[in-house]
Amino acid sequence: TPPAASGQPSAGQPQAGLPKGIRVSxxxxxxxxxxxxxxxxxxxxxxxxxxxxxxxxxxxxxxxxxxxxxxAPAKAEKPKLKVLRPDGAVSDVALSPMRTIIGKRLLEAKTQIPHFYVTETVDAGALSTLREQANLLDGLKVTVNDLIVRATALALRVHPKLNATYHGTSIRQHDSADICVAVAIPDGLITPIVAKAHTKSVRQIGDEVRALAKKAVDGKLQPAEFQGGSFTISNLGMFGISEFVAIINPPQVAILAVAGIKDEPVVRGGQVVAGKVMRLTISADHRAVDGADAAAFLKTLRELLEAPATLLI
CATH class of the missing domain: 4.10.320 (Dihydrolipoamide Transferase)
Structure with missing residues (x-):
């Protein structure tokens, strides 16, 4: 009687189930x-x-x-949750100068700016595939955020009402898409600027964002690298969250909140299939932007992200 199959290939026996295209001597x-x-x-x-x-x-x-x-491929052990610890004493933590300024600006923004919010759902299947394919190239690293910055810059050029700053008696519409990217640092949050993002490739944007983020964490940003900008992106997708809203960074009139890419059912060709979705929420200043403006901007942004090859031109 032959021995029962173990599911593990024996010596000299080729592995079954290899993806099409893998060639082995x-x-x-x-x-x-x-x-x-x-x-x-x-x-x-x-x-x-x-x-x-x-x-x-x-x-x-x-x-x-x-x-x-x-x-089967060996799976890495999932890290355990470290949420249990001994009780400790109550402590008062003094606000740092940066945290004090951040708190003051956010309070003013939230209380003085009439925020409204519009959310759009993006079919992110093609976006994820493009990113994976781009990262097959040795020495190249492309993130979803790089692609979103590029798409946002292009969409802002079509919808100048969102690429604007509010100045009390006037609204300044900017020609250049100078996009601030929110970066968490030990003492708070800072928004370095990718200047003229609409003129830069995905690779250039990615290299610049990573360089600016490192300088931000190291405390080496120059004022010109974080003061100004015409629009802000806040991305919490790396935490896997489904949706959130952000507070406008004045005098800008809008900020884009980017959530994570989730595995969810989608409808394609009248059929419900497994897919990947991402939710984008724009917070806009109603003194300068109307709901139709925000919706039109998100529509253009969604169309670009769902046809991501357009971002490589």
Whole structure:
């Protein structure tokens, strides 16, 4: 009687269920089966990306592509929640000068500016795919936020009422999309500016945002790098939240709140299928912007994000 199948490939037996397009030399396949190397996690260095012997041997040595039980890739253990601790004493924490200024400005903005909010849902499937494909290039890192900044800059050029600042007796509509990107720092929040974002590629935007964020955390931003701007983006997507609203950064007349990309059902071709969605909420100053203006801006932004190849032009 033959032994019962264990689900783990035996020595010399090629792995089943490899995605279409993965090419493996016979020798590499044999070594992978013998040493429990997951070929799905190995990058081929042979002709046309073919996985060859040296690739499998390197993966086996590093342990970076080890098969788990039943031939499945080994899964990293999920970090445990660290929410339990001993009781402590009550403490009063003095407000720092930065926190005092932030509190004063936000209180003025929320009480003196007539905020209104409009939310749009974006089908983010194509956006996620484009990001994954772009990051296949060695040395290139593209984030969803980079693509959103690019799309926002283009949309603002079409909807100048949102790319504006309020000055009491006048509203200044800016030609250049100078986009502030909210960055959390140890003592509060700061908004470095990607100047003329509409003229920059996704890669340029990403490099600049990361450089500005590092300078912000290190406390090395120059005043010209965070004072001014015509529009602000606040992105909490990395925390996986579904939706939120942001407070306008005066004298700007609008701010965009970006939530996380969620796996949710979507309707395509009259059929309900698994998809990815992202919610965007704009907070606008009703003294300068009407609801129809905000809705039209979000419509353009959604159309750009749902056809993300347009952001590469």
């Amino acid at each position: 016979p020798v590499a396949a044999k070594i992978a089966a013998a040493q429990s190397v997951d070929l799905r996690a190995v990058k081929g260095s042979g002709p046309d990306g073919r996985i060859v012997r040296r690739d499998v041997e390197a993966a086996a040595k590093s342990g970076s592509a080890k098969l788990g039980g039943a031939g």
